[in-house]
């Protein structure tokens with residue numbers, strides 16, 4: 162099957178749509194007991210790269226400042242290490258909150274996260290087919306979804322380097338054996354319900 166038939170690319174919106182407001186209410190509840198102590202920021206290994214620290218992000222969530230939140234890179238840089246969750250003195254589910262913000266951005270196809278959304282979708286597509294990520298297929302799906310013919314050129318030096326070390330190999334995208342398909346479908350059902 163041609164990979165272009167497999168990945169479904171939705172139009173990316175340029176504004177923060179109305180449903181985000183309702184979704185934020187749930188997230189606000191998750192961090193409502195935050196005392197702004199900053200332990201989460203001090204614990205986060207990725208805070209150095211974030212434009213808002215985790216503590217600042219929770220403040221914006223509590224204030225309902227959705228434009229600030231959904232124009233920030235912070236939650237998209239969360240690598241789900243759980244340090245903040247483990248160390249928060251109020252026991253707040255911070256990692257889940259970061260994930261909930263990612264889910265809103267993906268669901269609403271928000272423009273600032275276009276690359277991240279397509280990157281994750283391509284990653285999951287390859288994982289779903291084979292039970293592990295096949296790097297060459299994953300990157301092929303990602304490049305096709307970005308619809309940028311020059312993008313592979315940016316990654317060519319890195320790709321050559323990794324191939325030289327035997328870290329990636331040329332593989333033709335395939336449908337896989339479908340062994341994980343029932344699990345993915347069940348999760349999709351649960352998410353919808």
Ligand code: SF4
Nearest residue numbers: 195196198199201249
């Ligand atoms: S560690 Fe917990 S209480 Fe402290 S700022 Fe972060 S979320 Fe708030």
Ligand code: SF4
Nearest residue numbers: 205239240242243245
């Ligand atoms: S779970 Fe995310 S936000 Fe929390 S410390 Fe790890 S990378 Fe930072």
